[in-house]
Amino acid sequence: MAKKSSSAEKRHRQSEDRRMRNKTTKSAVRTSVKKFIALAQKKDVPSSEAALKDMVKKIDTASRKGIIKKNAAARKKSRMQRFFNTMKAAQ
DSSP states (O other): OOOOOHHHHHHHHHHHHHHHHHHHHHHHHHHHHHHHHHHHHTTOHHHHHHHHHHHHHHHHHHHHTTSSOHHHHHHHHHHHHHHHHHHHHTO
């Protein structure tokens, strides 16, 4: 079996580090979305508004870092904002 070059080993370590960082960011985004939806379904307007702001911040950060694509981030934010607006209008 051929020996890996040291540059290939370094590249593998770098990609592994990036993968773990991206995984934590994506997980944080998904968690914030679930938290917002749970609060919005309870019709808790002040808490869900705070959760929405936190969620948008995390989505924007992930989008800026290239972890989530720009259009996917915009779509997710738009859907959640529309969900919040309909919930708020129903009250």
